[in-house]
Amino acid sequence: MKLQQLRYALEVYRHNLNVSEAAEALFTSQPGISKQIRLLEEELGIQIFIRSGKRVVSVSQPGKAVLELAERILRDVQNIKNIGSEFTEHDSGSLTIATTHTQARYALPAIVAEFVQRYPKVRLSIKQGSPDVLAQMVVNGEADFAIATEALEENGELRKLPCEAWTHAVVVPDDHPLLDCRHPLAIEDLAAFPLVTYEFALNHNNNIARAFQKARLDLPTVALSSADTDVLKTYVRLGLGVGLMAKMAYDVKTDSDLHLIDASHLFEPSHTYIALRPDTYLRGYTYDFINLFAPKLTRTQIDKMLYEPIEEDFSI
Structure with missing residues (x-):
């Protein structure tokens, strides 16, 4: 064999x-x-x-x-190789990150630039996909870790390290009726228009779907869904519907033809997580990348969350 x-x-x-x-x-x-x-x-x-x-x-x-x-x-073999490389070639190797388009396009560029400056010998690769696909990439060993939203919580094989929360915003073109609505924006106003939003936005447990259900409103029509925020904004410009997306994905310069309407009060914040396998041996530069992305996640805290047994609470 x-x-x-x-x-x-x-x-x-x-x-x-x-x-x-x-x-x-x-x-x-x-x-x-x-x-x-x-x-x-x-x-x-x-x-x-x-x-x-x-x-x-x-x-x-x-x-x-x-x-x-x-x-x-094969995963254990790779871990053994990582242990050897950590002591013989601590500043070189490879790092594959699985993440959403929004994170790759708007949250990671400055982090990646800093990381590449620190570790010029590390081959860095970024793979994109939906949260479910990202989780499977990590499970299969195709990526070292994933950066995505709370949708990753559904995968029990991974440990999730909490990072920052992010909020939603609405984007519309010039002369859209929502620009004349009361402020702050009401969910009833938003429900009157078809949405252009993320593929997972109206999943049963998503905070967007919960907000409409709590208001006892029917879920709005989704004119177009995509994992790519830039695609969403393109179709908002074409008039397909109201854009509902991560607020951080609005760029004042490149999106100057679109109007941003804050929607953070309508929906619960979404949380970004880093997901890893608990049986993974992390290289030193992997800890550094995670810390650059989420400064509160030190090496000690990462090891504690990643390797310590999960304590189950069976109390009633």
């Missing part, structure tokens, strides 16, 4: 059983991957993947157990 074989099998699973995509991601050939997986299956005496002709169509029951252990083994 070779680590390479485990990696190949896991990559096929991660690419929805598409061997060609797995081969492309690993910069190798499809026949090479298929051969190594066959050899692994022969050694184990089981089928990891169920096939129909030449196509992989599903994962067998014992295959699921093998893939789960393979993921753990």
Whole structure:
């Protein structure tokens, strides 16, 4: 059994059983991957993947157990490498961050610039996606940590480190009727217009949906949803609806053709979290990046929240 074989099998699973995509991601050939997986299956005496002709169509029951252990083994191998690198090459390596477009575009640029200045030898990569996708990237080991909103709380495999809270705002073009409404903005006024907002904004447990429910109003129509704040603003300019987005994503210079209306009083603040696996060995520069993003998160506090057992309260 070779680590390479485990990696190949896991990559096929991660690419929805598409061997060609797995081969492309690993910069190798499809026949090479298929051969190594066959050899692994022969050694184990089981089928990891169920096939129909030449196509992989599903994962067998014992295959699921093998893939789960393979993921753990490869993660531990990476942790061992990280420990060695921390003492031999403490200022070089790689760091992959999974985050939303809003964080990448508006919250991270100054942090990244400072980090790159401190650690010019570290290869920094930023991957974007929805909160659910970001969480899965960390679970799968595709990212070292994720920066996103409270939607990450639903994933029990990750530890969440609380950072800053952020508020919502409404953006509208010139001459929009909301500009003539009473101030501060009332939720009844907002409910009268279709929204252009985030994909997850009106999920059942989201604070935006809760605000409309608390006011006993029907959820407004969503004319367009996107994870990309700049896309939202583009369609607000085209008149599709009222933009509801993170207040920090409004830029006075580039968005001068849009009007910002504060909505922080209408919706509970949203919280930004950093999500990590509790079995991850963090490099020194990873602690520094987190501290740059959230100064209150020192190395001691991060270790306490990440590695100490969670105390369950069973009192009634």
